[in-house]
Amino acid sequence: MNINLPIRMCLLVGTLAAVCLTGCQNSVNSNDPIVVTAAPEPETKPELAIVQMTPDGPLFPDNKAIEAGEPIPDYIRKGVEHPVVASLQQRLMDLGFMDNDEPTEYYGDMTVAAVKHFQRQNGLPQDGIVGQNTLNAIMSPDAKYYAVSKGVEGDDIERIQGRLYELGYLATPDLVTGNFGDMTEAAVIKLQQVNGLEQDGKVGQKTVNLLYSDEIKPNMLTYGEKSDVVLACQERLKLLGYMTSEPDGAYGDDTTIAVKQFQARNDLVVDGYLGPSTRIALNSSAAVPNGISLGDQGDAVRRVQELLNKYGYLVAGNITSYYGEVTENAVKEFQRQNGLSADGSVGAMTMNKLTGSNVKKAPAKSSQKKESSGGNNNKNNNNNNSNKGSTSGGGSVIHNSGGVSSLISVAQSKIGCPYVWGAKGANSFDCSGFVYWCLNQVGVRQSYLTSSGWRNVGKYQKITSFGSLQAGDIIVVKGHVGIVAGGGQVIDASSSHGRVVQRSLSSWWANNFICGWRIFG
Structure with a gap:
């Protein structure tokens, strides 16, 4: 049944209040004004509680009951600022039509796009304006999660097709058109088949969640395959300095x-x-050719260290997966002995020499000191102790006294830049693209990760308590990431604001907190 919203939806504490809800005819279109009828005011205004209007929570955000004299606009459209907008955004996020973010009271471009997609799915005029029918449909307990299928057109379809192409389910880039046709449907069915989902050809909640998950199985060259195509890719990776073994056409650990x-x-x-x-x-x-240097960490570093150990430049105890000063000195010695520029970094030429057949072994020399493994040096141990109970080990921090202030300064310089899904800068961003761009601007060589990927990055010191976050930390919440600015503030590319903002680390961030990552010590 369609219902109209009153000026205030509330329960009187200890009293059953009569709130008049008038009916809405099905023939009214989505842009008809919202008719509101208020219940009579009691003589003494009691404390207000919020009526439960959806399965997942109240219609209006906590502590934001609509005050008398602040009626809901007849039409909620771009530029409107009103508490009901935050409820709309939260509901659209819950239903998969908006990226997860802290809701705002401002109705901007991203909200308009989400409403249009909702209207499209529900057979309403796609004007991006919330009239009575659209509002009732969004807030209905029976509202359906985002889903698209053959025959649908839109920018969201183009994004889905782009990911299907990257995963090898769409054969050529010209199929990324924004039009969900036969080829896209076949690609979705194939993806669902390979990944054990119901093969209905529709992109609904399970398929959307799968597209960027770590568990997705691609339809492409991957681990365990052997072919001439793999061989050609390995040869190119070796030329660029990425392969640490001889190309053999088999897709194994080294290739991955x-x-x-x-x-x-x-x-x-x-x-x-x-x-x-x-x-x-x-x-x-x-x-871009490979380059591994001081401060890097990971499997690629371990492969280099193993090769240095093989030729006598690094003792086995220093194979730590962390590129510290001992590894840097070993690389310099290797470069000097093998006629390369001794800069201590492993670029394409050094890697090709290191993985070649004509390598000069290290001359006899005294034993090396123990390599620091990033997060396990004394300075970092002190840092861990100061956050006892709130961090987990294994990660490293970068000891750069100016790193935190530089990162925050770079992030603040982009405040106001537009939010664009998938953008990585320099003048438009999504949430993960913003973090990626800012870190790389201050010399932290961090690859691009989705918000989901930031949950398990493992490269830095992990913060497991919201209260232990510090300025310069990366905060990871459900479906979103940002940069802690200190003083209870965060800087992030916000889909609900439609731009990069600096705002309070409110209860929303605390309630959705997953972890933090300490980049700088």
């Missing part, structure tokens, strides 16, 4: 590590798959 390292340095989603986008970038003249 090399592909991930290549993706990280070439602004691609780091998934270890040789998908279409990765192969195009790999064969491009603009492909």
Whole structure:
């Protein structure tokens, strides 16, 4: 049954208040004004509670009951600022039509786009304006989660097709059109088949959640395959300095590590798959060659250390996966002995020499000191002790006294830049693209990760308590990431604001908190 919203939806504490809800005819279109009828005021205004209007929570946000004299606008459209907008945004996020974010009272471009997608799915005029029918449909307990299928057109379809192409389910980039046709339906069915979902050809909640998850299985060259195509990719990866073993056409651990390292340095989603986008970038003249240096950490560093150990430049005890000063000195010695420029960084030339067949072994020398493994040095141990009970080990922090202030300064310089889904800068961003761009601007070599990927990045010191966050930390919440600015503030690319903002770390952030990552010590 369709209902009209009153000026205030509330329960009187200890009293059953009569709130008049008038009916709405089905023939009224989505832009008809919202008719409101208020119950008589009691002589003494009691404390207000909020009526439960949805399965998941109250219609209006906590502590934001609509006050008398602040009626809901007849039409909620771009530019409107009103508490009901926050409720609309939260509901659209819950239903999968907006990226997860702290709701705001401002009705901007991202909310307009989300409302249009909702209207499209529910057979309403796609004007992005919330009239009575649209409002009732969004707030209905029976509202359906975002879903698209054959015949639908839109910018959201183009994004879905782009990901299907990257995962190898759409064969060519010209199929990324924004029009959900037969080829897209076939690609979705194939994705669902490979990943064990119901094969209905529709992109609904389970398929949407799968598209960017770590568990997704691609339809492309991946681990365990052997072919001439894999061989060609390995040869290119070796030429660029990413492969640490001889190309053999078999997609094994070395190839996966090399592909991930290549993706990280070439602004691609780091998934270890040789998908279409990765192969195009790999064969491009603009492909960025490898470079591993002081402060890096991961499997690629371990492979280099193992090779240095093989030729006598590094003792086995220093194979830590962390590129510290001992590894840097070992690389310099290797470069000097093998006729390379001794800069201490492993670029394409050093990697090719290190993985080649004509390598000069290290001369006899005294034993090396123990390599620090990033997060386990004394300075970092002190840092861990100060946050006892709120952090988990294994990650490292970068000891750069100016790092925090530089990161916050860079982030603040982009306040006001528009939010654009998938954008990584320099003048438009989504939430994860903003964090990625800011970190790289201050010299932190961080690959692009989705908000989901930030949950398990593992590279830095993990903060497990919301109350232990400090300025410069990366905060990860459900479906969103930001940069802690200190003083109870956060800087993030906000979909609900439609731009980069600096705002309070409110209860929304605390309630949705997953973890934080300490980048700087």
